[in-house]
Structures are given as structure tokens and as C-alpha cells.
Amino acid sequence: xxxxxxxxxxxxxxxxxxxxxxxxxxxxxxxxxxxxxxxxxxxxxxxxxxxxxxxxxxxxxxxxxxxxxxxxxxxxxxxxxxxxxxxxxxxxxxxxxxxxxxxxxxxxxxxxxxxxxxxxxxxxxxxxxxxxxxxxxxxxxxxxxxxxxxxxxxxxxxxxxxxxxxxxxxxxxxxxxxxxxxxxxxxxxxxxxxxxxxxxxxxxxxxxxxxxxxxxxxxxxxxxxxxxxxxxxxxxxxxxxxxxxxxxxxxxxxxxxxxxxxxxxxxxxxxxxxxxxxxxxxxxxxxxxxxxxxxxxxxxxxxxxxxxxxxxxxxxxxxxxxxxxxxxxxxxxxxxxxxxxxxxxxxxxxxxxxxxxxxxxxxxxxxxxxxxxxxxxxxxxxxxxxxxxxxxxxxxxxxxxxxxxx
Amino acid sequence: xxxxxxxxxxxxxxxxxxxxxxxxxxxxxxxxxxxxxxxxxxxxxxxxxxxxxxxxxxxxxxxxxxxxxxxxxxxxxxxxxxxxxxxxxxxxxxxxxxxxxxxxxxxxxxxxxxxxxxxxxxxxxxxxxxxxxxxxxxxxxxxxxxxxxxxxxxxxxxxxxxxxxxxxxxxxxxxxxxxxxxxxxxxxxxxxxxxxxxxxxxxxxxxxxxxxxxxxxxxxxxxxxxxxxxxxxxxxxxxxxxxxxxxxxxxxxxxxxxxxxxxxxxxxxxxxxxxxxxxxxxxxxxxxxxxxxxxxxxxxxxxxxxxxx
Numbered sequence: 225x226x227x228x229x230x231x232x233x234x235x236x237x238x239x240x241x242x243x244x245x246x247x248x249x250x251x252x253x254x255x256x257x258x259x260x261x262x263x264x265x266x267x268x269x270x271x272x273x274x275x276x277x278x279x280x281x282x283x284x285x286x287x288x289x290x291x292x293x294x295x296x297x298x299x300x301x302x303x304x305x306x307x308x309x310x311x312x313x314x315x316x317x318x319x320x321x322x323x324x325x326x327x328x329x330x331x332x333x334x335x336x337x338x339x340x341x342x343x344x345x346x347x348x349x350x351x352x353x354x355x356x357x358x359x360x361x362x363x364x365x366x367x368x369x370x371x372x373x374x375x376x377x378x379x380x381x382x383x384x385x386x387x388x389x390x391x392x393x394x395x396x397x398x399x400x401x402x403x404x405x406x407x408x409x410x411x412x413x414x415x416x417x418x419x420x421x422x423x424x425x426x427x428x429x430x431x432x433x434x435x436x437x438x439x440x441x442x443x444x445x446x447x448x449x450x451x452x453x454x455x456x457x458x459x460x461x462x463x464x465x466x467x468x469x470x471x472x473x474x475x476x477x478x479x480x481x482x483x484x485x486x487x488x489x490x491x492x493x494x495x496x497x498x499x500x501x502x503x504x505x506x507x508x509x510x511x512x513x514x515x516x517x518x519x520x521x522x523x524x525x526x527x528x529x530x531x532x533x534x535x536x537x538x539x540x541x542x543x544x545x546x547x548x549x550x551x552x553x554x555x556x557x558x559x560x561x562x563x564x565x566x567x568x569x570x571x572x573x574x575x576x577x578x579x580x581x582x583x584x585x586x587x588x589x590x591x592x593x594x595x596x597x598x599x600x601x602x603x604x605x606x607x608x609x610x611x612x613x614x615x616x617x618x619x620x621x622x623x624x625x626x627x628x629x630x
Numbered sequence: 631x632x633x634x635x636x637x638x639x640x641x642x643x644x645x646x647x648x649x650x651x652x653x654x655x656x657x658x659x660x661x662x663x664x665x666x667x668x669x670x671x672x673x674x675x676x677x678x679x680x681x682x683x684x685x686x687x688x689x690x691x692x693x694x695x696x697x698x699x700x701x702x703x704x705x706x707x708x709x710x711x712x713x714x715x716x717x718x719x720x721x722x723x724x725x726x727x728x729x730x731x732x733x734x735x736x737x738x739x740x741x742x743x744x745x746x747x748x749x750x751x752x753x754x755x756x757x758x759x760x761x762x763x764x765x766x767x768x769x770x771x772x773x774x775x776x777x778x779x780x781x782x783x784x785x786x787x788x789x790x791x792x793x794x795x796x797x798x799x800x801x802x803x804x805x806x807x808x809x810x811x812x813x814x815x816x817x818x819x820x821x822x823x824x825x826x827x828x829x830x831x832x833x834x835x836x837x838x839x840x841x842x843x844x845x846x847x848x849x850x851x852x853x854x855x856x857x858x859x860x861x862x863x864x865x866x867x868x869x870x871x872x873x874x875x876x877x878x879x880x881x882x883x884x885x886x887x888x889x890x891x892x893x894x895x896x897x898x899x900x901x902x903x904x905x906x907x908x909x910x911x912x913x914x915x916x917x918x919x920x921x922x923x924x925x926x927x928x929x930x931x932x933x934x935x936x937x938x939x
Contacts, residue, residue: 437675
């Protein structure tokens with residue numbers, strides 16, 4: 225969560241009142257991104273529009289490629305990154321789906337591309353509002369995934385994403401995710417540190433490999449089964465390194481700027497909790513009210529907002545669940561034929577525990593349907609009631625017309 | 631004529647080789663010959679982007695390579711924009727003396743890669759895009775592409791042969807109004823190298839189409855690659871020309887043997903000997919030969935109306 229505006233009234237700082245999308249554009253500007261590839265898609269478009277304005281006004285010195293598709297947007301970033309430049313693009317939903325093949329290539333090529341994704345539901349029917357079905361479908365590719373809960377976090381995550389992606393122990397692309405309209409088009413205060421301080425904290429990219437005629441390499445040629453697996457193992461190893469580096473980068477950023485440092489899980493009133501509510505993004509902030517209200521009613525519930533989905537914070541969630549009797553997960557995602565991704569992967573985290581808590585999971589807010597603290601309270605109370613009877617449930621759809629929570 | 635234009639004699643050709651011996655091309659491969667000549671003409675300060683195509687194999691498997699300039703492999707449909715991204719990245723870093731080329735087959739150009747290529751051309755991205763056209767998906771086993779000629783048998787047109795004519799990709803690029811468009815074939819190596827060098831020294835999007843005869847795909851003996859390529863030009867099935875901008879006008883100019891044929895029309899050979907050399911046209915009906923000839927004649931007449939010679 226962002227610190228108060230007063231605390232940031234320091235010399236050289238900018239205090240902006242901007243949308244999540246413009247917060248992303250400001251982060252790109254102060255991160256001195258060198259190549260931006262842009263293709264419009266609602267509700268991402270105002271990110272690349274704002275960057276175009278920065279570039280055309282000369283406020284950001286960057287090559288800006290107005291590509292003809294998202295497939296080309298990501299490929300242009302792949303090329304520019306391979307040429308040693310810091311790169312950025314942004315997309316949503318169908319644009320992200322069209323990029324799917326390129327996302328594999330970016331990760332496999334070990335290129336530190338940073339992309340903002342405005343989470344939007346997939347068609348048909350056309351729906352421009354939020355859920356996580358677009359990014360969750362891309363979670364197996366080797367991209368780090370960070371999910372934001374306010375506009376300051378969008379700004380902060382993008383700055384830190386470059387530091388993380390460009391670390392020689394990582395060299396993986398990073399997706400910074402923000403919810404359609406709830407963040408993308410909602411104005412909030414965002415504090416921007418002075419450029420020279422950002423420059424000091426985020427030095428220019430030193431690529432781990434690049435295309436250089438003086439030291440020619442062939443990148444990405446045929447790899448036989450005798451070696452392919454080793455390349456893939458190295459990606460997994462890099463993800464393990466992210467587990468170690470991400471909180472350190474977050475602490476360093478927080479110490480330096482007093483802003484939101486990256487971390488895997490944000491907790492609220494978990495210390496004495498015997499039940500745990502897990503969710504993500506903006507729901508993970510609004511749920512604080514839910515937890516307060518549940519506690520007023522005598523339920524010792526704590527809240528965990530999962531901020532990073534890849535690598536999945538399996539140790540953190542396992543640690544939080546230890547000694548807890550009941551877990552409630554609310555997903556803004558559905559894997560058809562299964563349940564939500566957060567629920568499924570939380571179960572993976574819980575499995576090794578000797579004393580496993582019961583767990584009930586919900587699917588909510590699909591296609592931008594509002595999920596308020598009251599909705600989450602209803603879900604949590606039902607879940608606690610079911611589990612009290614020893615009857616946990618999986619993948620319960622919340623708020624569907626004609627479906628009652630019996 | 632551009633002042634930068636070079637005209638090599640064979641003894642003056644660059645000695646440096648950037649396609650090294652030991653590459654994995656088939657015997658008699660026109661594409662590998664095209665790549666060797668192209669890289670010779672371009673020189674060391676070159677970066678090559680290769681989408682899925684025969685050159686994915688020709689370059690050799692990891693951890694080795696047969697290409698002595700930086701080479702980036704990329705997805706099938708993405709060569710043009712990957713090259714554009716590299717060019718933008720280099721420019722952002724202040725590096726301006728490197729030529730970035732996309733080296734794609736006809737499938738990656740005419741079919742799956744057309745969108746990205748058209749986008750790059752419309753933007754005028756600073757790349758040299760080379761389509762080495764072997765007239766089918768050869769790397770996957772000779773399937774029909776948008777560049778496969780009429781009546782050619784492929785593994786997806788195995789009995790009847792292709793029922794459609796190829797599209798005129800070089801003219802599609804001319805219609806984009808880019809800096810330079812040319813056709814070439816390794817059967818006329820000096821013409822090919824002159825065009826590559828000329829394109830290298832220009833800015834903006836440049837496109838060269840190199841007809842690269844393919845012994846296994848076209849089914850002719852591996853020692854006939856140059857002969858087949860020459861016949862393609864001499865029959866006007868594949869005329870040699872270039873299109874460039876002079877004094878604000880886009881000019882199309884025939885080159886080499888095609889220029890000569892335009893001046894001396896009797897030199898134009900009928901299509902039969904060209905078809906007869908290639909097993910992919912085996913058993914072609916007289917009617918299909920006439921259709922093929924009529925298509926060549928119409929395209930050639932159209933070219934003569936708009937080209938200088």
C-alpha cells in the first residue's frame with residue numbers, strides 16, 4: 225500500500241493523481257526504457273498513448289515502434305532486448321493470448337522484457353472488464369508474474385521489475401498485472417521519486433548476452449533432446465533465484481524510497497489467526513474490511529494477498545497455513561474443468577503439512593462482476609460454516625444468478 | 631544509378647566467408663548458395679534473423695553453428711518485426727553501422743509472415759528483408775505455399791498439382807513503396823551480390839526475393855541448381871529487376887538477362903524446358919503447360935509496361 229502523500233512531499237519528488245495506466249507509463253519513463261513496442265487494446269491503450277506522448281515531447285528518449293499486432297509487439301521487444309536495449313510493451317486479454325508463442329520465446333531466450341498486462345476477461349462475448357483468466361492462462365511459460373493492488377504499486381512494481389529481470393541470476397521477463405478499470409482507469413495518488421535517484425537505483429541494462437558482430441553467436445538454433453532439458457532446467461533455477469532476490473529487491477526499494485517494495489505475500493492480522501483468507505489484487509486490499517468485520521463477529525481470520533504468482537510463493541503460504549484450521553480462497557479465475565489457479569496452487573503448498581487445514585475455494589468476479597467486502601464476508605462466513613461441519617467445498621461459484629450458497 | 635552501386639568482377643569478390651563449410655544443407659541447395667553470396671556481399675557488420683525455415687537446419691544444431699555473423703532465430707511469422715526490433719534496439723544504443731537482415735523462406739514471407747512484413751514495410755523499419763524463395767514448405771517436407779507455382783506437385787498437392795498461381799510477392803512489396811525491392815537468383819551471382827550490397831547501403835525497408843532452386847523439392851539432380859535458376863530467368867518465369875526511388879518517383883528497372891530479353895524478345899525461352907527439368911512438373915498436361923505459359927506471358931507483358939530496360 226502506498227504511503228501517505230505528506231510523507232512524500234520531498235524535494236524533487238512528483239506527486240501525481242493518475243490512473244493505473246498512467247502510473248505504468250510514468251514508471252516506463254523514469255526507468256528510461258529504450259524501446260517501446262505498442263499496439264492498442266482496451267483497457268491497456270492509455271498506457272502506450274501516454275508513453276507516445278512522453279516520446280514525442282522528447283521527455284523519454286526511446287524508439288517507439290507502432291506495430292501491427294500484439295504478436296509483433298512482443299517480437300519487437302524480443303529483438304530489441306536481444307540487441308541490448310531495455311524494452312517495454314503492454315497488453316490485455318486477447319492481445320496477451322495472441323502473444324502466447326512470443327511469451328515462450330522471450331522467456332526461453334532469457335530476455336529481461338517487462339510488460340504491463342491490464343487483466344481483462346476473454347471473449348466471447350466481448351468483455352472489457354477484469355478477471356485473471358488472461359494472465360493465468362500464461363503462467364507456465366517462464367514469466368515472473370506480479371499482481372498489483374493500487375496505482376502506486378503499479379509504478380513501483382514496474383521499476384523493480386526491471387531490476388529483477390535484468391539481474392544476471394534471473395534474466396527472465398516480468399509481467400506486471402493490474403486490473404481493468406478498477407486500477408487501469410481509476411485515479412489515485414502516485415509518488416514519483418526524482419529521476420537521478422531512480423537512475424542510481426536502476427542503472428542501465430547490462431545484458432547477459434547480445435547480438436554483437438565482434439563476438440558473433442547463433443541464438444536459438446536446433447537443440448537436441450540431449451541438451452534441451454538443461455536449458456529448461458536453467459529457467460527453473462532462475463525462478464528459484466527470483467524467490468530469493470525478489471524480497472531483497474523489494475526491501476532495498478522500500479528502504480531507498482519509502483514506497484511499496486516487492487514481496488510475495490502481504491498479510492493482515494494473521495498473527496493469531498486460526499482461519500486464513502487468501503486472494504489477490506484489489507480484492508486482497510478490500511478484504512481487510514472483511515477481516516475486520518469477521519473479527520468483530522468473533523472469527524479469528526487473517527488475510528493473505530498473494531502478490532506474485534510466478535514463482536508461486538509456496539513456502540510463504542505453507543508457513544502462513546501452518547497451525548491454521550481453515551483456509552478460504554477467492555479466485556478471480558477459473559480453469560474450466562478444475563477450479564481457480566490460486567486455490568489449486570495453494571493446495572500444492574498445503575500438501576506437505578502434517579496437519580493440513582481444511583480449504584474451501586470460490587470463483588468470483590469473473591468478467592468484471594463486482595466483488596465487495598460484503599461479498600467476501602458472505603463467502604467467508606459460508607466457508608467457515610461448511611468447514612465447521614467438516615464439509616469443505618471446492619470451486620464454488622459465487623454470485624451466479626440462480627445458484628444459491630446452500 | 632546510385633553512386634554507391636558496385637559492380638564486381640568475380641576475381642574482386644570478397645574473400646571472407648560467413649557461411650562456413652559443414653553447414654547442414656542438402657546437396658545442391660540453392661538457399662545455402664544464396665545465403666553464402668548474400669553474407670559475402672553484406673560483410674561482417676551484419677545481424678541475421680531467421681524464422682522457422684530451411685535455414686533453421688542449414689545453420690547447424692547447437693552447440694555449433696555454420697554462420698559467422700550474429701544470428702537470432704525467431705518464430706515462423708515474426709522475422710520482419712524481430713529484425714525491426716533489433717534495428718530499434720541498436721539505434722537506441724547509438725549503434726548505426728550494422729545491417730539487420732531478416733532471412734526467411736517463402737512460407738515465412740508469402741504466408742504466415744506477411745502481416746509482420748507488411749507492418750514493417752509500412753513503417754519503413756530500417757531492415758533488409760530477404761525471402762529466399764524455394765517455392766514450397768521445403769523444411770517440413772515440400773508442402774504447397776503461396777509461392778508454389780501452378781501445376782507443381784507437392785506433398786499437399788500430390789496428385790493434381792497446385793491449382794492456383796503463385797502470388798506476386800515482390801510487386802506486393804513494390805506497392806508498399808519501400809526504399810528498394812529486387813529479385814535475384816544465385817544462378818546469376820554477381821547480379822545477386824550487387825543488389826544485396828546496394829540494399830545494404832540504403833536506409834528504410836528493403837526487400838530482395840531470391841529464387842533458390844531446391845533439388846529435393848523441385849526434383850532435379852543436385853548439380854543442376856544453377857541451370858534451373860538460369861532457365862527460370864530465361865523463360866521469364868522469374869524475371870530479374872529492381873525497384874527504387876529516383877527524384878521522387880518509384881522506378882522499376884530490369885536487370886541482367888531479363889533486361890536483355892526485354893530488348894531482344896527472341897531470347898525469351900518457352901517454359902517447357904524449365905518444367906521438363908523438374909520432377910515436380912512430371913506428367914503435366916499440355917493444357918496446364920499452356921496455362922503456365924499464358925500466366926508467364928501476361929506477367930511479363932505487365933512488367934514490360936511498367937519497367938525500364
